[in-house]
Amino acid sequence: MLIDALRWKDREGYGAVFFRKNHNQIFSQGGLWDEGMKLYSGIARAYPQLGRSRWVFRGSDGHEVSKISFAHIEREQDVHKWQGSQICGLYFDELTHFSEKTFFYMLSRNRSTCGVTPYVRASCNPDADSWVAKFISWWIDPDTGYPIKERSGVIRWMLRREDQLYWADTKEELIEQFKLGSPEELNEPKSVTFIASTIYDNQILLKTNPSYLANLKALPLVERERLLQGNWKIKPAAGLYFKRVQLRSILDTPPLDVVSWARAWDLAATSEDEGGEPAYTAGVLMGKRRDGTYVVADVINVRMEANDVRQLIKLTAEKDRAMFGSVHIRLPQDPGQAGKAQARSFVKFLSGFPVKAIPETGSKEARAEPVAAQWQAGNFDMVYGPWNEVYLDQLESFPMSRFKDMVDATSAAYNELESTFDIGNLL
Numbered sequence: 001m002l003i004d005a006l007r008w009k010d011r012e013g014y015g016a017v018f019f020r021k022n023h024n025q026i027f028s029q030g031g032l033w034d035e036g037m038k039l040y041s042g043i044a045r046a047y048p049q050l051g052r053s054r055w056v057f058r059g060s061d062g063h064e065v066s067k068i069s070f071a072h073i074e075r076e077q078d079v080h081k082w083q084g085s086q087i088c089g090l091y092f093d094e095l096t097h098f099s100e101k102t103f104f105y106m107l108s109r110n111r112s113t114c115g116v117t118p119y120v121r122a123s124c125n126p127d128a129d130s131w132v133a134k135f136i137s138w139w140i141d142p143d144t145g146y147p148i149k150e151r152s153g154v155i156r157w158m159l160r161r162e163d164q165l166y167w168a169d170t171k172e173e174l175i176e177q178f179k180l181g182s183p184e185e186l187n188e189p190k191s192v193t194f195i196a197s198t199i200y201d202n203q204i205l206l207k208t209n210p211s212y213l214a215n216l217k218a219l220p221l222v223e224r225e226r227l228l229q230g231n232w233k234i235k236p237a238a239g240l241y242f243k244r245v246q247l248r249s250i251l252d253t254p255p256l257d258v259v260s261w262a263r264a265w266d267l268a269a270t271s272e273d274e275g276g277e278p279a280y281t282a283g284v285l286m287g288k289r290r291d292g293t294y295v296v297a298d299v300i301n302v303r304m305e306a307n308d309v310r311q312l313i314k315l316t317a318e319k320d321r322a323m324f325g326s327v328h329i330r331l332p333q334d335p336g337q338a339g340k341a342q343a344r345s346f347v348k349f350l351s352g353f354p355v356k357a358i359p360e361t362g363s364k365e366a367r368a369e370p371v372a373a374q375w376q377a378g379n380f381d382m383v384y385g386p387w388n389e390v391y392l393d394q395l396e397s398f399p400m401s402r403f404k405d406m407v408d409a410t411s412a413a414y415n416e417l418e419s420t421f422d423i424g425n426l427l
Contacts, residue, residue, distance in 0.1 A: 001091050001121050002032070002039050005068050008089070009043075009057040013114035014066040016089030019073055019106070021097040026053065026070045032093060033070060040068075066114075073098065079105040088112035088119075095122040096130040104160065107190075126232040133232050138167065139194040145225075145233025147196030155193045198230050220372040222365075236365050241372040242395035242407075251383050254297045254324070258287035261297075263320055264330040264412035265313060266405045268303065281309050282405035283316060285327070286413035293379040294414070297324075299387040301406055310349060317353045329355040330416040332408075358412070365399050368407055371414035 001018070008014040018032055026032045036055065040046045045058045054069035068089075073079060079102055090110045092098060110118045124132055128145070139151045159166045159174045168174045174189040199206065199213060206213060216228040221240050225231035264286070268279035283300040304312060313329075320327040329350060333343040343357030360367065374380060375395075382388065391406055398407045 001093070001123060002036055004121060005089050005091065006039075006043070008114075008116050009046075009066050009068075010059075011114050011116055012065055013112070014088055014116055015069070015086070015112070015114075016067075016091060017069045017071055017087050018091040018093060019071055019098070020093050021072060022074050023072050025093075026072060036068070036070070073102055073106075076101050082106065082109050085109045086111050086113070088114055088116050090118070090120045092120075092122040092124075095124040096127040096132050100131040100135075126226040126230055126234075128233055128235045135165070136194045136232075139196070140232045142233075145231040147194070147230060147232075149196070151194075152196040153193055155191050157189045158192050159189045196230060199228060218373050218377065220369050220376060223369055236399045238397045238400045241365075241368055241398050242375050242392075244392045244396060246376055246378055247380055247382055248293070248378050249381050250388070251295070251381055254287070254383050255289060255295055255381070257290040258295065258324070259290055260288045260417055261320070261324050261327040262286055262330060262413045262416040263316065263327050264409045264416055265332070266408040266412070267309060267332060268405065279303075280403060280405040281312070282409040283313070284406060284409040284413045285320060286410070286417060287324075288417045289381075293381065294374060294417070295381040295383065296391075296410070297383045298385065299391045299406060299409075301387065301390060310346070313346075314350060317350060317355075321353070326354060328416055329353055330412050331355065331357045332412065333357040333359045335359065358416075360408075360412070364404055364408060364411075367411040367415070368398065370418070371411050374414070 005016040005018070008016075018026075020026050020032060024031075027034075033053070037048065040048070040055050043057070045060070047056045047058065048054075049056055052069075053071065054067050056064050057066045057068075059065045076099055082105075087106075087109050088111075090106060092103070095103065107120065110120055112118050124130075126145075127133060133140070138156060139147055139154070141148050157168050157171045157174055159168075159178060161178075166174065166177070168177070168189075171189045171191070174180070175186065178185075178188075180186055180188060199216060216224065219227060222234055222236050225234045262285075264284055266280075266282045268281045280301050280303055283298075284296060285298040287295045287297060289295060300312070300316065302312070313331075317327070317329055331343065331346055333339050339359075347355055347357060394401055394403065394406045395410070398404060
């Protein structure tokens with residue numbers, strides 16, 4: 001899309017804006033701004049204005065001819081900052097990150113007097129729960145979720161009235177259906193098309209970074225179907241993340257070749273007798289083995305009062321140290337000042353142990369994806385214990401199960417091992 005916007009750089013008054021959900025997505029390593037620098041730096045009379053997040057293209061006499069800008073819309077109410085704007089080229093990078101309301105409001109800003117017919121471009125990855133899935137449903141096979149090859153690039157026409165979309169194969173059909181007659185009304189129908197694409201269409205990326213394809217293939221099933229195969233129907237369901245048959249083996253005792261241990265906790269502060277259905281406190285002990293695979297050696301899953309939970313974690317830390325030596329302890333840090341205070345209190349309480357409190361970001365499903373990829377690849381063993389059945393039941397029912405405490409602790413233990421693992425331990 002960055003190249004597409006250059007088509008009209010020499011047209012007086014032309015302007016394009018690239019939108020991302022937040023500011024960091026624009027200026028992060030390898031993001032839109034970095035890619036724009038690669039493409040635009042070699043163009044004659046093209047000047048970056050970092051402070052205004054845009055590129056300006058000047059004529060031979062030095063006057064400004066056109067510009068390409070980068071901006072973000074994080075909340076729906078932010079669209080009102082664009083009142084009065086005229087944006088000829090409207091670009092959305094990852095359209096599924098924006099709401100339907102945001103998209104159609106910004107569509108009203110898609111206008112220009114520069115002589116170029118205003119247009120919209122958008123890129124996105126499949127998301128079955130997004131409004132975009134419904135928007136492009138004509139181009140998607142309702143049974144398989146994959147794009148219909150014969151419809152890719154076929155143009156259809158839409159008209160929006162009172163938040164309702166009406167579709168037709170031709171503009172004339174909509175004009176007749178809604179009795180459109182005035183010049184303004186005749187411009188209401190908009191042409192739309194969807195062009196299916198996969199990583200295999202990006203041969204430059206595959207040539208320069210061949211390992212990227214392997215990374216996509218290593219994703220858990222749901223994300224692999226979305227990001228590699230372009231499936232618009234697949235959703236997280238029980239058994240798509242973890243299956244017990246994917247375990248490599250169940251061991252009688254903890255293996256002796258573990259080079260790094262971590263115990264991660266998912267905390268719940270209320271006990272079972274306080275009414276309702278409180279969550280569990282779960283603690284998962286996981287080790288990384290010399291061959292790069294993993295073992296789940298112990299799982300705790302209990303309902304306790306807050307003070308009892310603290311004591312349980314300390315006693316477990318002492319037991320883990322006695323059995324396995326150095327075991328990294330990872331606790332979740334709730335957002336806000338209260339969460340920080342609780343984290344500091346826990347770290348102080350566990351003085352003498354390698355402990356840290358980490359804020360959890362993203363959905364439970366997103367946090368589980370890295371460990372699920374290793375699980376699905378057969379890179380996990382489990383030590384036999386009375387907790388095995390309950391643990392495997394919750395993993396297999398994730399993310400549909402009511403309780404996900406042990407899954408959260410499993411994800412955190414894996415992430416802790418990956419963040420602290422030292423290759424020197426293998427030498």
